[in-house]
Amino acid sequence: MTLDSTKTHVAVLAFPFSTHAAPLFAIISRLSSAARNTHFSFFNTSKSNNSIRSSSFKQNVRHNLNVYDVWDGVPEGYEFAGKPQEEIELFMKAAPESFLKSVVAAVVETGREVSCLVTDAFFWFAAEMAEDMGVPWVAFWTAGPASLSTHVYTDTIRNKIGDEGVFINSFQELDPIISNDLNSKFNKYLNVGPFNLISPPPPPPQPPIISKASGCIPWLDKQKVASVAYISFGSVTVPPSDELVALAEALEAISVPFIWSLRDNLKVHLPNGFLEKTKMQGMVIPWAPQSDILRQGAIGAFVTHCGWNSFLESVVGEVPMICRPFFGDQRLNARMIKEVWEIGVRVEGGVFTKSGIMKSLDLVLLQEKGKRMREKMKGLKELAEIAIGPKGSSTENYDTLLDVISKSK
Structure with missing residues (x-):
């Protein structure tokens, strides 16, 4: 199959624990609706994907948005020892190889080379993935601006992301002092929330007895x-x-x-x-x-x-x-x-x-x-x-994010 490098293809890597994946899927779904000529591939574990698969999930999966299951990192026959965060450790150990394998398969399936890599900011290895692909890395910070500022000032995030761009589920008027400071630290620091006012995540599946x-x-x-x-x-x-x-x-x-x-x-x-x-x-x-x-x-x-x-x-x-x-x-x-x-x-x-x-x-x-x-x-x-109104700051930042991820590399 001949790969088309002129058509945009955004690969999205989700962190499958706590409530990280659902808000990321919500904003990607909204972006895929706006950028209909851009293809989006959403990668997540089967368990996490199932947790956000509901009627609204199915409605939000469009022709230009595919959802893929990646390995959770748990070896066959593995017996959990009951250690805290054991599942997370197993997943993160396997994640670089698991994600890369799935992304390569999606490239073959769609016939489109990856033009942008969007990931949870937890994935430090995504910087090298994006560099190897020759594409921009856009990180999603799932917590608030104060915690992002803390990491920036310890250089942890900045050394990995560089000063290219990060988007966050917040609005800049919530804490203008921190927002203004982070605007000076990143080429593009984009408050594009609150998601629950714009495009709420699909509700988690209800338990059998409700x-x-x-x-x-x-x-x-x-x-x-x-x-x-x-x-x-x-x-x-x-x-x-x-x-x-x-x-x-x-x-x-x-x-x-x-x-x-x-x-x-x-x-x-x-x-x-x-x-x-x-x-x-x-x-x-x-x-x-x-x-x-x-x-x-x-x-x-x-x-x-x-x-x-x-x-x-x-x-x-x-x-x-x-x-x-x-x-x-x-x-x-x-x-x-x-x-x-x-x-x-x-x-x-x-x-x-x-x-x-x-x-x-x-x-x-x-x-x-x-x-x-x-x-x-x-x-x-x-x-x-x-902020989320027609001329609000989050709306303007969303338009900038849409422009960043829908460009060809």
């Missing part, structure tokens, strides 16, 4: 405005068992209405009788439609691990946060939430205690300071809506 989850929105409709606490720590983070107990005891003691997204296998850590005693007060469900819940006016506080996607969903829902960060960028996000944007609090002592969570819930839900946080949240949402 009867309680499906009833949470009607239940919320019956609650008072800004009176309910929503508790969720994402798809990866699990608080220690003693903190789960403290959180449950605080909810019961303060009698706050709540929705708690907690996997069934973790309910064994809850105090005896908690579920029965609080069945009229709140709901403990194994899966929650988080974006829909946070947009519902009854939610007054979000008890969260401070992941970036959760933060953006909270902004859109105008819900102040009670922060219990665990790792990665979460601690930095929590500090920005409390100290800079003043739209939330960090739990007393950094860990859940009964008294600490009771104080936090009281402050956010019942005190004047909590009301001021909601007002500031509303202001941030308004800035985000302006």
Whole structure:
């Protein structure tokens, strides 16, 4: 087959853990709709692809967007030792070779040479891949601008990406000081979000038993405005068992209405009788439609691990946060939430205690300071809506990103 180097072909490499892949697919889907003469190949593990395969996923896969499964790096017959991040380590060890093999196959299948490489910024090896291909590398930073700034100032990212370009799921008005500084560090630093206001990711697949989850929105409709606490720590983070107990005891003691997204296998850590005693007060469900819940006016506080996607969903829902960060960028996000944007609090002592969570819930839900946080949240949402408007900064940056990736090499 003769390869055509005049037609553009964007290879997209996704990081298949946590909530990295879904937002990347969302923006690539939008780009593929706008750049119809450019072909996009999206590479991800089968497990992660399946997690975003839904009706909306199928609708978003167009003639110029192919989705490929890559090896997850787990050898046949491998027995997991139960080490933290074991799956991630296996995947990352195999990723350079696995991705390259799949990209080569896609080039043969499409008849188009790769003209641009778009990847999660976690993939440091993508710099060498792009250099070998003679194409630009455009990195997607899945966290916030403050964490990107931290990495830039340790030279980790800049030494790998160079000063060519990076795009981020944020809007430059969220933190103009950091945005202006990063604009001076990169040839193209592009805030193109929030994605959940522009092109929300496909919802994750619902678990087989969702009867309680499906009833949470009607239940919320019956609650008072800004009176309910929503508790969720994402798809990866699990608080220690003693903190789960403290959180449950605080909810019961303060009698706050709540929705708690907690996997069934973790309910064994809850105090005896908690579920029965609080069945009229709140709901403990194994899966929650988080974006829909946070947009519902009854939610007054979000008890969260401070992941970036959760933060953006909270902004859109105008819900102040009670922060219990665990790792990665979460601690930095929590500090920005409390100290800079003043739209939330960090739990007393950094860990859940009964008294600490009771104080936090009281402050956010019942005190004047909590009301001021909601007002500031509303202001941030308004800035985000302006940014994604027809003449907004994120719209202009999106047009620049579209121009960058749709050019022939």
